[in-house]
Amino acid sequence: MAEDVICLLDYLGWTGDRELTIVGISLGGMIAQELAFRIPNRICSLVLAVTTPGGPIWGNFPPLAGLLALTKLVFTPDPVKKVWTVLPMLFPLAWLGERAVTDPHAEFNGNTPDNAKAKTNYDVQAEGFLRRVAITKPQLFLGHISQMAAALTHSVSRARLAHIARTIPKIALVTGDDDHLVRPVGSERIKVAMDAGLKVDDRTRVELLRWEETGHGIHAQREGEFNELVERCMREGRALLDAGWTPTRDA
Known part of the structure; x- marks a missing residue:
């Protein structure tokens, strides 16, 4: 690459x-x-x-929590259900529960850049993830496996x-x-x-x-x-x- x-x-x-x-x-x-x-x-x-x-x-395998999450994602085709796995894999749970300081997706969701709607970080990151999925070609199974192989x-x-x-x-x-x-x-x-x-x-x-x-x-x-x-x-x-x-x- x-x-x-x-x-x-x-x-x-x-x-x-x-x-x-x-x-x-x-x-x-x-x-x-x-x-x-x-x-x-x-x-x-x-x-x-x-x-x-x-x-x-x-020595290149991720920690157990990450490995289990990645394995689950391979067999979870629904993007909405993926959110429940992706966000805790990427961010601390405490941070996800906090009010977001900003909303980088405000121009698409009717919020304000400074998050006047008081969305949590979970809300903001979930919206961003689902928007990216909606405008991006889905990754093929072979691509998913190849990406993991490259990292390993x-x-x-x-x-x-x-x-x-x-x-x-x-x-x-x-x-x-x-x-x-x-x-x-x-x-x-x-x-x-x-x-x-x-x-x-x-x-x-x-x-x-x-x-x-x-x-x-x-x-x-x-x-x-x-x-x-x-x-x-x-x-x-x-x-x-x-x-x-x-x-x-x-x-």
Whole structure:
């Protein structure tokens, strides 16, 4: 899939040095690692969220709650019934029960952006999920299985992660603490491997953030904070380049 991204970038003409900010979430973070290893010279900043470096298949299975939810979803064709499984899989139950601060789907459902109707996060996320399902071609069974197989077989070595750290100006790793699909330790493993390839005073370019009471759907649950993180990484990556930062050689 990383090769597919490179083909698309080439087609679009996005081939210059340090033109890209890559944001990879979950399986997208796994793909982003492969992409960053292949074309580091094109990337200015990299955000890897709720993801893992992978490894042996037996270590790549999600926690039991996530595994049971994914299995149930394979055999649940009704989108409305899927909601009952998807949302608790992605978000903490306590957060789902809270009043939503904003409603990003307000233009479609008659609410207001600041949620004057006092919908819960569950209400807002359920509406968003069902709307996406309504306008998206359903995933085939083979596609579902192939996606899980890709996640289970993902593996990026410590040496390759160290290479990524040495060749990309700014990297942020962000995870929650209540993730049913990818264990937070995955982000910690990436940080350790990347730090191993850098001098001590250079390790601040790779930062690890762990947000409390946050689930796998981190970009939706912490929408404002996540957007601010991406924008900050873009600025810091560009600032490093403007200050003369250059990649270091592999050890």
